[in-house]
Amino acid sequence: MIDLDAEEIEHFETVLRVFASRSYPFAVRQTLNATAWDARSRAQHAIARTMTERNKWTRGSVRVVPERGTTRVSAMEAAVGSTETYMETQETGGSKARRGRHGVAIPTSYAAGQEGARPRTRLPRGRNKLRNIKLQRRSFASRGRTRAQRIVASVQQAIKSGKRYVYMDFGQRRGIVRVLGGKRRARLKMVYDLSSLTVRIPRRPWLEPAVNRVLGGMDDHYRKALIFQLRRRGLY
Numbered sequence: 001m002i003d004l005d006a007e008e009i010e011h012f013e014t015v016l017r018v019f020a021s022r023s024y025p026f027a028v029r030q031t032l033n034a035t036a037w038d039a040r041s042r043a044q045h046a047i048a049r050t051m052t053e054r055n056k057w058t059r060g061s062v063r064v065v066p067e068r069g070t071t072r073v074s075a076m077e078a079a080v081g082s083t084e085t086y087m088e089t090q091e092t093g094g095s096k097a098r099r100g101r102h103g104v105a106i107p108t109s110y111a112a113g114q115e116g117a118r119p120r121t122r123l124p125r126g127r128n129k130l131r132n133i134k135l136q137r138r139s140f141a142s143r144g145r146t147r148a149q150r151i152v153a154s155v156q157q158a159i160k161s162g163k164r165y166v167y168m169d170f171g172q173r174r175g176i177v178r179v180l181g182g183k184r185r186a187r188l189k190m191v192y193d194l195s196s197l198t199v200r201i202p203r204r205p206w207l208e209p210a211v212n213r214v215l216g217g218m219d220d221h222y223r224k225a226l227i228f229q230l231r232r233r234g235l236y
Helices: 004-019 021-050 086-092 147-161 208-215 218-232
Strands: 062-065 079-082 094-097 165-169 174-180 187-193 198-201
Touching: 004 021, 004 218, 021 062, 021 079, 021 208, 021 218, 079 086, 147 165, 147 174
Parallel strands: none
Antiparallel strands: 062 079, 094 198, 165 174, 174 187
């Protein structure tokens, strides 16, 4: 069986090539650019749906480089992608290594106001953002001989100083903790987990699925571009 859409497209292409050959490259250019912009839109939708964004910058980083100049069809190209290198890591996966003495700072669900949520779907709240946290300076005089003693001493110092964020080593877990309450009923909430020296970033494709999807509809863009040029030349 012959696909009627394919047969129609082939007919439009033949007419344009024969009776208005100079218009044909414009139809190809329009097709490439329309497909690239369509891929951008779908990629941005995937980012908004699957990623935790700090702001709209990530979606805005997805750009299109359209075909503009050449009339040589074989040399035409349109590109779509992100200007940010971290989006390549999101696409293909990777790892993040620690910087400095401690492990990679992984925000907890408590930091985002989603205590108990698995997984966390929001970013840390204002006061819990890493750049806003001022850790108390540890006093040598307050250090205990055992880990438990050091934890108690750190909690007491945090309450006394009013600086409620402190780095604590619990043995298997280490991180930045917020001290709540007073001396009698102090509570500890992990804000950033620093237990891991490296963190694996799972592959979260946002570009490849968008491109694959729009390629399936490229024929429709091509058909519309051919009709547009045929109408411009009074051939349709």
